[in-house]
Structure formats: structure tokens, C-alpha cells
Amino acid sequence: MDNYLIDRETLGKFVDELINRRALPVNSPEELNSLREESIKSLDDKIGLAIFGNLTEDQNTEFNQLLDRTDAEESDYQAFFDKIGLDVEQTITDTMNSFGEEFLAGGQNV
Amino acid sequence: MFNSETLGFSNPESSPETLNENATNQQRGEMVNQAAAVQGETSQNDFASMSLKDLMNVDPNNLSDTDLIAYIEQMANEANKAAAREQAQQAPETPQVLETPQAPEATISPEEVNATVEKTKNNSSAKGFLSKKAMAAIVATSLLAGGTIGYFAANTQQSSAEPTDNQVRAEQQIENDFESLTGYDKLDRMIDGSFEQDGNLGCYESDGKVSQNAVGNPNLVLEELGIDPATATPEQRGAVSEYMAYSMKYPAAFDAVALGAPGFEGLSINEAEDKIESMTDEEKENLQKFLQKSYENSEYHTETGQGLYENHGVLDEGGDRHSIAVESDLTGVEVLVRETKLEDGSIVRTIVKEDCNNPVFEIEITKPDGTITKITVIPTDEPTPEPTPVPPAPTGSEGTGSEGTGNEGTGSEGTGDEGTKEKDVENTKRIDNKIDTEIENDVDTKDIKHNPNPGVTEDQKTDKPSGDEYKGTEPQVVQNNDSKPAEKVDVKKDENNYSENKGGAHSNEYAPVKENNEAQKKADASETKVKDAPTSDQAVDDALNDLGIN
Structure with missing residues (x-):
């Protein structure tokens, strides 16, 4: 299990497309790769914060209980987010759009 | 339970003066003592996300009156939540409903967010759920149109951040053709991990398996070629992407001919492509059903072909496809071999490149009677003859060509004992x-x-x-x-x-x-x-x- 919330390959695709669209202040392949990895990690963190940062205490408790269940399936997670009224896909989309806009604008903190 | 009232503040909107009047000296003194350890200023807005522990470390003496109100309220909220947690632990069957309608329920602290995130990272089921949502989200982002055909921009040296109309058209054309023929829509492919965001309808390998309709992830292909995707030139990336786009756009024509779809008997590949273009929705649906039935038991694998690849295309404003020459230093490229299991036979479709000028597309079909039919196509505009039946190979039929054809370009090796013919x-x-x-x-x-x-x-x-x-x-x-x-x-x-x-x-x-x-x-x-x-x-x-x- 890698240290990412979202599949790294998936985020990599998104970040690669951003990289392709912007002239980057890098001087070597190593720098580029480093920037790519940092961007992937940063995006992953932002998505995590966007999804879980708005949970209330008891929602968080319930989610953790779900995580503790060995038989929990993806549908259970969907049901959880449906129950609390959080559109995960939209949340991630918004985060990605925001990240992308900031990245393409040359933001340093993406 | 604690709330602002129990702490001595009956009205959250009270003025600082009111607060001072209502708070007992003891209460205030306790809070001051609790928070006395930490120096520094904290703004009002910071309190909302602070845990009780963090709040305890704030020195209220440094707060303005306004901030002090926010501080105290947050203290009350956190105290309530702590009490609720304690109650829940004592009686887990009791619904965890907070009893503080006066104060809106606050979100968890950053520490708790991090803890949950880390825990989720180690849960494959939850992670899978979120990753699929992320795949869908990628498509929903504004980058979709440009992203899916980024290679066109690369090939044509266009650097515009926004996709041109013909780029969008190209993507839509490929997408529509594919979906109309396979019924395998984009979302399904994303869920399967088979949507290649870098530009194509390709797929990427997962657990050593290539998903249906896969043509390989361009990054994987580049890596296979010894090229770091991060430093790949636009030409290199474009070569791979274009190849994959092509192979995804036309498999239906290849397969319709190879499998003898109704109405496609005896057609050349080009004729089949034209026919598909002009088909009605109903006809496409029928073809889709026919092909889908054949695809159901398909197996896929990729191989690295030998030789150069060069067959780049762009669409002009009219939607016509043009070839452009791009020097490529690829010395091999991943090829797709799709083996479609028929009832008693199989079809192996291999797309290989003989050299930079002669990409060769080949289909090899093993029929139930052991007959091997091979279709080799060089995608130029000359008419393409129909399949060539070849006598059964004595060594067996299944899979005789998959390995050999994938690596040998024309596929003459590895296809069995077909004998040697001299052109007349x-x-x-x-x-x-x-x-x-x-x-x-x-x-x-x-x-x-x-x-x-x-x-x-x-x-x-x-x-x-x-x-x-x-x-x-x-x-x-x-x-x-x-x-x-x-x-x-x-x-x-x-x-x-x-x-x-x-x-x-x-x-x-x-x-x-x-x-x-x-x-x-x-x-x-x-x-x-x-x-x-x-x-x-x-x-x-x-x-x-x-x-x-x-």
C-alpha cells in the first residue's frame, strides 16, 4: 500500500497533463520528476483534506469504524458519504480544478 | 454537557462587556490558567479548527475581546464533543447525537483529519473507492478535452493551453466511434482503469493484466522503451499516443472483417472503415452486439515490437485525417495483441510496425477447423484484399501467432507451418x-x-x-x-x-x-x-x- 490516499497512477495522469501544459521552471529531468512527485503528493493531500476536513466528530468516528470493519466494501463507503451528504466525486473534481488552476497560474504551493 | 451557558455566557452574541459581567471570576481564572502556557497571538478564525488540546495552549490574555468570545465558544464546543465521545464509549448502542443545538457542530481537528487520512491510505477498499471517484473526477475537470488529445498539440507543435476545435472533434470522433461500437462507455472504462487520460482510449496494465480494449499506457510504453516519461520528447510521446489512438479507433473494422460480421464479409479493412462511418445507429448496434459477443472472452497482452514506428496523424479543420512525418527515435514500441476467443477458435489481432515507414496491422484468426486466416494490412489507401486462408498448422491452432506476430512485425514467424510462397x-x-x-x-x-x-x-x-x-x-x-x-x-x-x-x-x-x-x-x-x-x-x-x- 503506497502512501497515497488516491491511486498514485491516477493522480499522476492528472499532474502529467498539467505539466504538459505549463512551462516549468526546471533545469533537469531530476527537477522535473521531483516537481511531479511533489505535485502528486500535494494534490493527494488536498483531496484528503477536502474530503475529511469537513467531517464532524461523530461522522469521523463512524468513518473510522467503517475503516475498522474487515468486511466493508466500496458500496459501504458510498453509503456513508451519501448519508452525510458529501458528493465525493464533486469534491475531488473541485479540488482538482482548483489545483489545476493554481498550478497553471504558476502557483508555488501546489 | 458544556455550552456557552454552562460556561457562564448565556448569549453567544454578547458583547465583551456582557461576557465579563456574566463570567465568574473562577471560570475566567480557570481558563486563563489552562491556556497560560502558550504565548502568541491567535486570530478569531483560527479557533474554529482547533482541538480542545490546542485551545488549551492558547493564552487568552493575548486575545482581543472579540477573539476571546470565539475562543470561549470553541472551548465549549470542544468540551461538548469530548463529553459526547465519552458518553458514546460508555454506551455505544446509543445514537451519537450531540445535545447542543445552540452551537453548530464543528469539524474535526487537523490532527484528526490526518489520522483518518492515514488510516484510509491503508485501507484498500476505501482507497479503491476514492480512486475510482478520482478517475471520474479527472474526466469532469476542465482538462478533459485537452488532455485526451494532448498529443495532437504535441505533434503539431501547438502549445495552446486550450484544445482547438479539431482536437476536440478528434477526441469526440474517436470516443463516439468507440462507444457506439462497443457500448463500453467512458465511465465504465474509467472504472475499469482502462481510460487513458493522457490522450487515448487506451488502458493500462493492472496486476499484470491489461484491461479490455487496452492498448497500454503511454508512460508504461515509454518506460518499456527505456525512455523516462518525464523527459520524453513530444515526438516520442506523440508517437506512442497516436499509435494507441489509431489502434483504438479501428479495431472494429479489423474485427468486423476478421470475424465475418454480417455485411462485412469480403470487405477490405478500408472498406470496412468506410462502412462503419456510414452505418446507421441500428446497424452499429447490431455490429456492436456481434463484436461484443466475440469480445466477451477476449484476452489481452502487450508485447514490445521491434522496429520503428511512425504514423502520426492530425485532423484538419474539416475533420480529415492527415499524416505528418515526425522523426522518431523509438526503436521499439509496445504492441497490442488481442486474442478473442471464439467458440472453438480464436482471433489474434496484432498491430505491429515493420519499420518507420511501414506500420503493419495484422489479424490472425484460428477457426474451429484449425484453419488459420491471416490479414495483414499496411494502412495506405490502396485496396486491401480479403483474408487469406492458410492451412492449419500441424502444431495446433490456438495462440500460434500471438507471441511471434507481436514481435516479428509481419508476423511471418511464429504463425505456424504456413509454408513459403513466392509472389507471382x-x-x-x-x-x-x-x-x-x-x-x-x-x-x-x-x-x-x-x-x-x-x-x-x-x-x-x-x-x-x-x-x-x-x-x-x-x-x-x-x-x-x-x-x-x-x-x-x-x-x-x-x-x-x-x-x-x-x-x-x-x-x-x-x-x-x-x-x-x-x-x-x-x-x-x-x-x-x-x-x-x-x-x-x-x-x-x-x-x-x-x-x-x-
Whole structure:
């Protein structure tokens, strides 16, 4: 299990497309790769914060209980987010759009 | 339970003065003592996300009156939540409903967010759920249109951040064709991990398995080639992407012909492509059903082909596809081998590149009776003959070509014991003349002659042998064994030169095939030597029947 919330390959695709669209202040392949990895990690963190940062205490408790269940399936997670009224896909989309806009604008903190 | 009232503040909107009046000295003193350890200023907005522990470390003496109100309220909220947690632990069956309608429920602290995130990272089920949502989200982002066809921009040296109209059209065209034929929509492919965001309808390998309709992830392909995707040139990335886009756009045409879909019997690949373009929705649906049935048990794997690849295309404003030459230093490229299990046989579709000028597309079909049919296509605009039945290989039928064809370009190796044929140009000419004679007899005029090479005029024909290495035409025609002496024929001295783009229905669709002597030799070597050309009317008729001409 890698240290990412979202599949790294998936985020990599998104970040690669951003990289392709912007002239980057890098001087070597190593720098580029480093920037790519940092961007992937940063995006992953932002998505995590966007999804879980708005949970209330008891929602968080319930989610953790779900995580503790060995038989929990993806549908259970969907049901959880449906129950609390959080559109995960939209949340991630918004985060990605925001990240992308900031990245393409040359933001340093993406 | 704690709330602002229990802490001595009956009205959250109270002024600082009111607060000071209502708070007992003891209460205030306690709070001051609790928070006295930490110095520094904290703004009002920071309190909302602070945990009780963090709040305890704030020095209220440094707060303005306004901040002090926020501070105290947050303290109350956190105290309530702590009490609720304690209660929940004591009686887990009790619904965890907070009893503080006066204060909106606060979100968890950053520490708790981090803890949950980390825990989720180690939960494959939750992680899978979120990753699928992320895949769907990628498509929903504004980057979709440009992203899916980014390679067009790369190939054409366009650097605009926004996709051009024709780029969007290209993406839509590929997407629509694919979906209409397979019914396998984008979302399904994303869920399967088979949507290649970098530009195509490709897939990427997962757990060593390539998803349905996969053509390989461009990054994986680049890595396979020893090229770091992060430093790949636009040309390199474009070469791979374009290849994948092409192979995804036309498999239906290949398969429709190879599998003998209704209405596609005897069509060339190009004709099949045209037919698909002009099909009604109902016809496409029928084809989709037919192909889907064949795909159900398909297996896929990729192999690294040998040789260079060069077949880049862009769409112009009119939607026509043009080939452009891009120097590529790829020395091998991932190829897709798709093996579609039929009821008792299989079809192996291999797309390989002989060299930078001659991408070769090949389908090999093993029929239930063991007959191997092979279709090899060089995507130029010359007519593409129909499948060439080849006698069954004694070593068995299944999978005889998948490994070999994937790596050997033309697929002549590894396809079994097909024997060696020698190309008989004269035989083809005899057939051409025979057809013309029959046309003359049928319509009573010499003005109409059949043209096996649409788009090539008489004065464009040359004495040079064909530059293409298409090997699907010679076939059974040359297998006849007729004892009668050969009839006299007028031998044409000209033969079409396919190595030049002469226009025609698909003249813009592929890169012109340049003359390639090595490839021709290789193609010739793979053909069965013709000892006895058909010499009688019956023999020629048989041959024409075999070709589906009569």
C-alpha cells in the first residue's frame, strides 16, 4: 500500500497533463520528476483534506469504524458519504480544478 | 454537557462587556490558567479548527475581546464533543447525537483529519473507492478535452493551453466511434482503469493484466522503451499516443472483417472503415452486439515490437485525417495483441510496425477447423484484399501467432507451418485481365475496366514492383492445380506503385508507404511459391470465386 490516499497512477495522469501544459521552471529531468512527485503528493493531500476536513466528530468516528470493519466494501463507503451528504466525486473534481488552476497560474504551493 | 451557558455566557452574541459581567471570576481564572502556557497571538478564525488540546495552549490574555468570545465558544464546543465521545464509549448502542443545538457542530481537528487520512491510505477498499471517484473526477475537470488529445498539440507543435476545435472533434470522433461500437462507455472504462487520460482510449496494465480494449499506457510504453516519461520528447510521446489512438479507433473494422460480421464479409479493412462511418445507429448496434459477443472472452497482452514506428496523424479543420512525418527515435514500441476467443477458435489481432515507414496491422484468426486466416494490412489507401486462408498448422491452432506476430512485425514467424510462397506478379495480372474480359463480355464495351487500385491512374503506374508488402492477396488463387496449358495473356508491364500517395478515399489517412526493399524481400519470402498458375478458364473462375469477385 503506497502512501497515497488516491491511486498514485491516477493522480499522476492528472499532474502529467498539467505539466504538459505549463512551462516549468526546471533545469533537469531530476527537477522535473521531483516537481511531479511533489505535485502528486500535494494534490493527494488536498483531496484528503477536502474530503475529511469537513467531517464532524461523530461522522469521523463512524468513518473510522467503517475503516475498522474487515468486511466493508466500496458500496459501504458510498453509503456513508451519501448519508452525510458529501458528493465525493464533486469534491475531488473541485479540488482538482482548483489545483489545476493554481498550478497553471504558476502557483508555488501546489 | 458544556455550552456557552454552562460556561457562564448565556448569549453567544454578547458583547465583551456582557461576557465579563456574566463570567465568574473562577471560570475566567480557570481558563486563563489552562491556556497560560502558550504565548502568541491567535486570530478569531483560527479557533474554529482547533482541538480542545490546542485551545488549551492558547493564552487568552493575548486575545482581543472579540477573539476571546470565539475562543470561549470553541472551548465549549470542544468540551461538548469530548463529553459526547465519552458518553458514546460508555454506551455505544446509543445514537451519537450531540445535545447542543445552540452551537453548530464543528469539524474535526487537523490532527484528526490526518489520522483518518492515514488510516484510509491503508485501507484498500476505501482507497479503491476514492480512486475510482478520482478517475471520474479527472474526466469532469476542465482538462478533459485537452488532455485526451494532448498529443495532437504535441505533434503539431501547438502549445495552446486550450484544445482547438479539431482536437476536440478528434477526441469526440474517436470516443463516439468507440462507444457506439462497443457500448463500453467512458465511465465504465474509467472504472475499469482502462481510460487513458493522457490522450487515448487506451488502458493500462493492472496486476499484470491489461484491461479490455487496452492498448497500454503511454508512460508504461515509454518506460518499456527505456525512455523516462518525464523527459520524453513530444515526438516520442506523440508517437506512442497516436499509435494507441489509431489502434483504438479501428479495431472494429479489423474485427468486423476478421470475424465475418454480417455485411462485412469480403470487405477490405478500408472498406470496412468506410462502412462503419456510414452505418446507421441500428446497424452499429447490431455490429456492436456481434463484436461484443466475440469480445466477451477476449484476452489481452502487450508485447514490445521491434522496429520503428511512425504514423502520426492530425485532423484538419474539416475533420480529415492527415499524416505528418515526425522523426522518431523509438526503436521499439509496445504492441497490442488481442486474442478473442471464439467458440472453438480464436482471433489474434496484432498491430505491429515493420519499420518507420511501414506500420503493419495484422489479424490472425484460428477457426474451429484449425484453419488459420491471416490479414495483414499496411494502412495506405490502396485496396486491401480479403483474408487469406492458410492451412492449419500441424502444431495446433490456438495462440500460434500471438507471441511471434507481436514481435516479428509481419508476423511471418511464429504463425505456424504456413509454408513459403513466392509472389507471382504475373498471376495477379492474369486475373486482372480476366476480370476486364468478363466485364467487356457482360456490358459489351471495352471502355469499362476494373481498377484494382482506385486513385491510381494509368499514367501513374510504373514498372516498379509494388512497394507495399501486403501479403494477403496471393492466396488460394495460386493453389489451383490445372493440367491444361497456360492460356496466353497480355502481360501488363505497369504495376502500381503503392509507395506514393496517389490520392483516393483514404489518401490523407495514412503516411505514404515508402519503398522498402528489405520489407519486400521479407514479404516475398513468406509467400508460397507458385509452381502452377491457373491457366484455364475454370481455374481462373475458381480463383475469382475465391476472391469473391465472380
